[in-house]
Amino acid sequence: MNAFPGERVVELNRAPLQPEADFVLYWMIAFRRARWNFSLQRAVDWACELSKPLMVLEALSCDYPWASDRLDTFVLEGMKDNRADFESTPVCYFPYVESAKGRGRGLVRELAARSCVVVTDDFPCLFLPRMIRSVGQDLPVRMEAIDSNGLLPIAMAESVFKTARSFRRYLQLRLPDCFDRFPKENPLSGVSLPGLPEIPEKITRKWPTADGLLDASSGVSARLPVDGRVERVGTAGGCRAARNKLAEFLSSRLDRYSLERNEPDRDATSNLSAFLHFGHISVHEIFSGLAGLEGWSPENLRAAASGKSAGWWGMSAGAEDFLDQLLTWRELGFNMCSKRVDYDRFDSLPDWAIRTLSAHENDPRQYVYSLEKFEGAKTHDPLWNAAQGQLLREGRIHNYLRMLWGKKILEWSPSAREALSTMIELNNKYALDGRDPNSYTGIFWVLGRYDRPFGPRRPILGTVRYMSSQCAMRKLKLAGYIRRFAPGGSG
Ligand SMILES: Cc1cc2nc3c(=O)[nH]c(=O)nc-3n(C[C@H](O)[C@H](O)[C@H](O)COP(=O)(O)OP(=O)(O)OC[C@H]3O[C@@H](n4cnc5c(N)ncnc54)[C@H](O)[C@@H]3O)c2cc1C
Structure with missing residues (x-):
C-alpha cells in the first residue's frame, strides 16, 4: 500500500479494518471505469494485502437531481462496458439500479457489514460529498474516499484560485511532481485474488442486480421512475x-x-x-x-x-x-x-461582480423571458434558440455558443439571481456533461467568476463581460447551425 499516493485518500471514519470479513468493497459512484482509476487501484491493493475477494458495486439511484432517460441511458451504457471489462477478472461486479425511490436504501450498509474495508469515489460536487460522509460516519468498518478526478490531487492546493492564470501557474509548479504518480492503466493486470463465487442471495433477493435492465434494448424511462421527457440522445455512453x-x-x-x-x-x-x-x-x-x-x-x-x-x-x-x-x-x-460549499450560490461570486450586477439590478430590460420560454427556445433571437435547440436535442452546446447562451440568459432575465437559477436548471437538466464542477465554472464565468471587469459599463451587466449574437454571427459561419437547430429544424 506504500506506493499509493496518500494525498488522494480521504478517511471517512475512524472505524477499524475487518480483516476477517468476506470481501473488500469498492462502491463506484463517480469514476465509472475499470482502468486508470485510483479508487479501483486502492481497492485492489486492499484485496491483495488482505487476500480477500473484491466486489465492485456500481450503483445508480433513481431520484438524484435531474435524473432522466437521457442521463440514465448514458450511465447504463457505461455499466454494460464495465460488466464486460470485469467479466474476465476475479472481481465480482454488482451493477445495481434503483427501480423505485428508496429501494436502494440499506444496500451499501448491508454489503459493508460483510466488508473488510469500503472504498468509494471522492467527487466534490452535488449531493455526493454529503452522501458518502453520512454513510461513512455510520459504518462500523473503515471507509475511504479516493480522489481520481484530475492530474492534480485536489487536496494538494490549499487555497481557492480566483483566476485561471494563478491556477495555471500553480499547476506549472506542482504538476512535475505528479507525472510519475499516475494510476495504473489496468490495476487488475497480473493480480491474483480469491474469487467471490456470487453475490449473496440474501442481498440479491432484496436488491436484484441490474443485469436484466442492461440486457434490455428499450428505453429506461419505461422501466424506471425518471423524467422520460428528457429523451436519450444519439451519443452512446461508456x-x-x-x-x-x-x-x-x-x-x-x-x-x-x-x-x-x-x-x-x-x-x-x-x-x-x-x-x-x-x-x-x-x-x-x-x-x-x-x-x-x-x-x-x-x-x-x-x-x-x-x-x-x-x-x-x-x-x-x-x-x-x-x-x-x-x-x-x-x-x-x-x-x-x-x-467552498457555496460554489453554486450567487454570493460566491467575486465582490466586484456582485457589486456591479446589484447596481444594475433594476435596469429596464428590453426582453424578459421566463424559464419556460427559455426552455422551449422561444426567444426573439434565432441564434440563441438554435443553441437551446441543440441542448434539447443533442444534450450539448458548442463552448463558444454556450458562453453566448449564458450571457443572453443574464441579459434577458428579471434579475441576475434568476438568470443563475435558469442556467443551472437548463444546463443540468439537458446537458450530458451537466452536474459537474465544470458546469459551475461555466455558469459562474457568465456572471464574472474567474473574469475581470470590462468597460464600457453597460445596462444590466454593468462591467461584467458582454457578448452579442450579432458579433458571433459576423465572426462565425452560423447560418447552417441555425437552420439545423432552430425549433422544428432538420436536426
Ligand atoms: C454556460 C456554460 C456552461 C457550461 N457547462 C458545462 C458543463 O456542464 N460541463 C462541462 O464539462 N463543461 C461545461 N462548460 C464548459 C465547456 O463548454 C465544455 O467543457 C466543452 O464545451 C466540452 O466540449 P469538449 O469536450 O469538446 O471540449 P474540449 O475543447 O475538447 O476540451 C477538453 C475538456 O476540457 C474541459 N473544458 C473545456 N472547456 C472548458 C471550460 N470552458 N471550462 C471548464 N472545462 C473545460 C472539458 O472537460 C472538456 O471535455 C460550460 C461552459 C459555459 C460557458
Whole structure:
C-alpha cells in the first residue's frame, strides 16, 4: 500500500479494518471505469494485502437531481462496458439500479457489514460529498474516499484560485511532481485474488442486480421512475465509446484544435466532457494518449512557471491549447467545488461582480423571458434558440455558443439571481456533461467568476463581460447551425 499516493485518500471514519470479513468493497459512484482509476487501484491493493475477494458495486439511484432517460441511458451504457471489462477478472461486479425511490436504501450498509474495508469515489460536487460522509460516519468498518478526478490531487492546493492564470501557474509548479504518480492503466493486470463465487442471495433477493435492465434494448424511462421527457440522445455512453472518441480526436482533430475550436460548424473539439463527467474516461488516460502521440516526456517541459497558457509544455500548439482546457479550466472547477460549499450560490461570486450586477439590478430590460420560454427556445433571437435547440436535442452546446447562451440568459432575465437559477436548471437538466464542477465554472464565468471587469459599463451587466449574437454571427459561419437547430429544424 506504500506506493499509493496518500494525498488522494480521504478517511471517512475512524472505524477499524475487518480483516476477517468476506470481501473488500469498492462502491463506484463517480469514476465509472475499470482502468486508470485510483479508487479501483486502492481497492485492489486492499484485496491483495488482505487476500480477500473484491466486489465492485456500481450503483445508480433513481431520484438524484435531474435524473432522466437521457442521463440514465448514458450511465447504463457505461455499466454494460464495465460488466464486460470485469467479466474476465476475479472481481465480482454488482451493477445495481434503483427501480423505485428508496429501494436502494440499506444496500451499501448491508454489503459493508460483510466488508473488510469500503472504498468509494471522492467527487466534490452535488449531493455526493454529503452522501458518502453520512454513510461513512455510520459504518462500523473503515471507509475511504479516493480522489481520481484530475492530474492534480485536489487536496494538494490549499487555497481557492480566483483566476485561471494563478491556477495555471500553480499547476506549472506542482504538476512535475505528479507525472510519475499516475494510476495504473489496468490495476487488475497480473493480480491474483480469491474469487467471490456470487453475490449473496440474501442481498440479491432484496436488491436484484441490474443485469436484466442492461440486457434490455428499450428505453429506461419505461422501466424506471425518471423524467422520460428528457429523451436519450444519439451519443452512446461508456468506456469504449469514450476511448473511440479520444482516438478519433487525437488522430483527426487535434491538429485543427487551435485554429478551429471556436467554430461551431468545424467540430474540432474532443467531445469528451460527458465521458469525463461520468468517469467513463480518465484525464490520466487522455493525457497519456496525447503525450504518446506528441512523443512527450517531462524533460520536454520548456519554460519556468509563469502562468502563461502557451509554451510551457513543449508540445504542439493544438496539444497545448487542449491541455489548457483539460487541465487548467477543468481542474479549476474541482479546486472551487472541493473548497467552498457555496460554489453554486450567487454570493460566491467575486465582490466586484456582485457589486456591479446589484447596481444594475433594476435596469429596464428590453426582453424578459421566463424559464419556460427559455426552455422551449422561444426567444426573439434565432441564434440563441438554435443553441437551446441543440441542448434539447443533442444534450450539448458548442463552448463558444454556450458562453453566448449564458450571457443572453443574464441579459434577458428579471434579475441576475434568476438568470443563475435558469442556467443551472437548463444546463443540468439537458446537458450530458451537466452536474459537474465544470458546469459551475461555466455558469459562474457568465456572471464574472474567474473574469475581470470590462468597460464600457453597460445596462444590466454593468462591467461584467458582454457578448452579442450579432458579433458571433459576423465572426462565425452560423447560418447552417441555425437552420439545423432552430425549433422544428432538420436536426
Ligand atoms: C454556460 C456554460 C456552461 C457550461 N457547462 C458545462 C458543463 O456542464 N460541463 C462541462 O464539462 N463543461 C461545461 N462548460 C464548459 C465547456 O463548454 C465544455 O467543457 C466543452 O464545451 C466540452 O466540449 P469538449 O469536450 O469538446 O471540449 P474540449 O475543447 O475538447 O476540451 C477538453 C475538456 O476540457 C474541459 N473544458 C473545456 N472547456 C472548458 C471550460 N470552458 N471550462 C471548464 N472545462 C473545460 C472539458 O472537460 C472538456 O471535455 C460550460 C461552459 C459555459 C460557458
